[in-house]
Amino acid sequence: MGSKNKLKRFNENETFSNVIQPSRQEVEEGFQFKGQWHEHFKNENPIVLELGCGKGEYTVGLARLHPDKNFIGIDIKGARFWRGAKTALQENLENVAFLRTQIELVDLLFEVHEVSEIWITFPDPQIKYKRTKHRMTNEGFLKKYQKILRPGGLVHLKTDSEFMHGYTLGLLHGLGLEVLYANHDVYKNEGSPGEVLGIQTFYENQYLEKQKAITYIQFRVN
Template sequence: MGSKNKLKRFEENKTFQNVIQPTREEIQEGFELKGKWNEHFGNDNPIVLELGCGKGEYTVGLAKRNPNKNFIGIDIKGARFWRGAKTAMEENLQNVAFLRTQIELTDRLFSKNEVSEIWITFPDPQIKYKRTKHRMTNLSFLEKYRKILMPNGTIHLKTDSEFMHGYTLGLLHGLGYEIIYANHDVYKNEGSPKEVLEIQTFYENQYLEKGKPITYIQFRLN
């Protein structure tokens, strides 16, 4: 993407009512929407996050299928989620928002028990050992998620990375967390939720064209 297109999208994001872009200072001093996200949406519906939302395909796709839930796509790259934000505005989806920030700050952006579900879709698996701290299902990240999730809140991990799938399963088993469902090839094995099969991201389509299996885990941090 050219620099001109990025700048154009950054400027357009500023005009979207569904895009929130707090500064790091605002987050550190006390983010104004923390604990008040239902006020932002104007209802008491459950709040669902997509972390590392990319172009926002899952955020928008889930919002269309679940009008009685509120969805927030989170990513630091605003030029990417511009597409999802624009689509949501064009289709008048009132249950969608996009938050430009770093994933590791989520526990400063949401209060205890404020989130009902978290989706992690096609994250960078960070395979090298020295990159372990950046894996979005490592122990540090799971603790951040546990702080904001409701007691029976669920996490969904959908990835093309067999490494990420195996790493996460092993960690969950070791910690004694509840694995609700796991599948190492969702399009060949039956039983996966419809929203796992029916919503496909830009990158997922590329992986499927290459014949890569898509994996999925649903779990709780109880």
């Protein structure tokens, strides 16, 4: 993406009513929407996050399927989720918001038990051992999710990485956390929820063209 195009998208994001772009300092010193998300959406519907939302396809796709829930896509790359934010506005999807910030701050963005579900779609598996702390299903991240999720809230992991799938399953079992469903190839094995099959991201389509298996885990952290 050219620098001019990126700048144009950054500028457009500034005008979008569904895009929130706090500084790290604002988040760390007391984020204004923490504990107030229902006021932002003007309803009491459940709040669902997509972490590392990329272009926002899953955030928007889920919002279309579930108008009775509120969806927030979180990513530091605003030029990417610009597409999702723009589509949501064009389609008058009032249950969508995008938040440009670092994912590791997630427990500062939401109050205890404020979130109902979390989707993690095609994260970087961070295969090298020294990158373990950046894996989005490591024990540190799971503790953050545990803090903000309501009791019984769901976490969904959809990935093309067998390493990420296996690492996460092993960690969940080791911690004694509840795995509700696991599938090593959602397009060949039956049983995955409809939104796992019915929504495909830009990157997922690339993986499918290369005939890579798409895996999925649904689990609870509390």
